[in-house]
Amino acid sequence: MHGGALAGWLLMALCAVSGAYCLLRTRTGTPQERSTARGEALMGFGMAAMAVPAAVLTLPEWAWAVYGAVFGAAALRALWSARRGAHHLHHLVGSLAMVYMAVTMAPGAAGAGGHAGHGAAAGGAGGVPLLTGVLLLYYALYVLRSAGHLIPAGTGVAGFAGGSTEGVVRGGGGGLRGGVAGGAAGGGTELTMACRLTMGIAMFAMLLTL
Numbered sequence: 287m288h289g290g291a292l293a294g295w296l297l298m299a300l301c302a303v304s305g306a307y308c309l310l311r312t313r314t315g316t317p318q319e320r321s322t323a324r325g326e327a328l329m330g331f332g333m334a335a336m337a338v339p340a341a342v343l344t345l346p347e348w349a350w351a352v353y354g355a356v357f358g359a360a361a362l363r364a365l366w367s368a369r370r371g372a373h374h375l376h377h378l379v380g381s382l383a384m385v386y387m388a389v390t391m392a393p394g395a396a397g398a399g400g401h402a403g404h405g406a407a408a409g410g411a412g413g414v415p416l417l418t419g420v421l422l423l424y425y426a427l428y429v430l431r432s433a434g435h436l437i438p439a440g441t442g443v444a445g446f447a448g449g450s451t452e453g454v455v456r457g458g459g460g461g462l463r464g465g466v467a468g469g470a471a472g473g474g475t476e477l478t479m480a481c482r483l484t485m486g487i488a489m490f491a492m493l494l495t496l
Contacts, residue, residue: 291339291341291342293491294337294338294339294340295339297333297334297337297488297491297492298334298335298337298338299334300484300487300488301330301331301333301334301337301484301485301488302330302331302334303484304326304330304481304484304485304488305326305327305328305329305330305331305333305334306327306330307477307481308323308324308326308327308330308481309323309327311323311326311327311478312324312327318370318371321367322373322374322377325360325363325364325377326377326481326482326485328356328360329360329377329380329381329384329485330481330485332353332356332357332384333384333485333488333489333492336353336384336387336388336391336492337488337492347392347393350388350389350391350392350393351392353384353385353388354385354388354389357381357382357384357385357388358381358385360377360381360384361378361381361382361385364377364378364381365378376428379421379424380485380489383421383489383493386413386417386421387413387492387493387496390413390496391496413496418493418496421493422490422493422494425486425487425489425490425493426490428486429483429486429487429490432479432482432483432486433483435479436476436479436480436483
């Protein structure tokens with residue numbers, strides 16, 4: 287990773303665990319929830335592979351074309367599915383961001399070199415600064431909002447980050463019981479929200495390397 291091998295390994299581990307959890311979710315729930323989980327699993331494993339430090343694994347040139355094709359197809363699918371729920375728009379943004387990073391990190395791309403995705407090359411940052419900035423802003427807001435739904439209601443931080451007080455029930459010991467209200471559609475438990483938050487943070491960190 288551009289920020290160091292340790293950061294790359296950490297991102298890879300977080301994304302792989304998130305992808306594995308999403309894969310488990312594909313076994314239960316409604317057809318729409320299973321479809322959402324499959325898309326999130328693909329995103330998690332794709333980001334994990336992209337985060338492997340370049341010193342360990344250098345992807346062949348054709349791998350970046352595969353990345354672009356796979357996530358381009360995922361973007362089209364998310365666009366079609368967006369008719370049924372706004373959460374698919376987030377999948378659309380994520381898939382397009384993966385295509386953007388694959389194009390930017392591919393050998394021969396302006397400002398990139400070698401396994402730039404794993405750690406942008408020494409030649410300098412790649413990508414379009416304005417587009418990268420827009421994506422960074424989007425994921426920063428997404429992370430703040432997702433974190434707000436995980437923070438116990440009634441705190442100032444939860445209100446600032448857009449957390450909801452609806453549907454939160456406190457037990458006698460002060461622990462949270464029940465689900466977190468609001469958040470992305472097609473979700474469920476706090477663990478699902480935490481998984482999405484983790485991938486949002488990872489995407490933000492990877493965009494910073496461009």
